[in-house]
Every structure is written in C-alpha cells, then in structure tokens.
Amino acid sequence: QVQLVESGGGLVQTGGSLRLSCVASGRTFSRYHMGWFRQAPGKEREFVAAVAGYGGETYYADSVKGRFSISRENAKNTVYLQMDGLKPEDTAVYYCAADLTRVRVAVVSSSYDVWGQGTQVTVSS
Numbered sequence: 001q002v003q004l005v006e007s008g009g010g011l012v013q014t015g016g017s018l019r020l021s022c023v024a025s026g027r028t029f030s031r032y033h034m035g036w037f038r039q040a041p042g043k044e045r046e047f048v049a050a051v052a053g054y055g056g057e058t059y060y061a062d063s064v065k066g067r068f069s070i071s072r073e074n075a076k077n078t079v080y081l082q083m084d085g086l087k088p089e090d091t092a093v094y095y096c097a098a099d100l101t102r103v104r105v106a107v108v109s110s111s112y113d114v115w116g117q118g119t120q121v122t123v124s125s
Helices: none
Strands: 004-007 010-013 018-024 033-039 046-051 058-060 068-073 078-083 092-099 119-124
Touching (some): 004 092
Parallel strands (some): 010 119
Antiparallel strands (some): 004 018, 018 078, 046 058
16 A cells, blocks of 8 residues: 655745655555645645656646746655745645556546645745
C-alpha cells in the first residue's frame, strides 16, 4: 500500500521561498502521477501542481505559474514543490497526492487515490 509523507512547510515572509518534499513508499513510484494540492481555512482544497509519471509533463494552477515548480526524483521516491515569490494568499495546508490508476494527469482532487497528512505553509505580510 502506498503511503505519502510530506515535509518542508513552515513560516516565511512575503517574497520568500520554501521547498516541500513528499516521500512515497512502494516500488512503482515512477508509474504514479503526483500532485500537490492546498487548502486554506474556510476554503475548498485546490489544485496547485502535478507531474506525470516517469518525470514527464508538468501542470500548474494559474495562481502559481512562474513562481512554483514541481519535480520528481524517482530513484528516491520523492516529489518536490519549489515555491518562490511566496504571497500571503499562498498560506494553506499543502497536501501531496498520488494517482495510481489514470493514464492522463488529473487536476481535480477526486482523481487522486492516496494522500499525505499535509504540511502547513504560512506566509506573513
């Protein structure tokens, strides 16, 4: 069974950077599409970024394009989210997710099968 563990969240000032990491258990990590989502207080969970299995195409929400970068290192069963130019509106709990079954990369949370516990990102103004 696949399990995901995120790390790297914290408190940062506006304009700062953080790098989130998500380590997955299992031997077939390279087959999974991986995504990052976030949820702010009182708001629904929203898509942030995704990367296809085998380190293929990447996808981003318009709100983070040009500031965030998703990547994966299959040899380490790890996916990263590099966040630069952080803004207060980026404050949220960030979740890593794995899509175990679909051929195409999805940007909706309901398409993902396994979720991490989340890591808090707080951006102060």
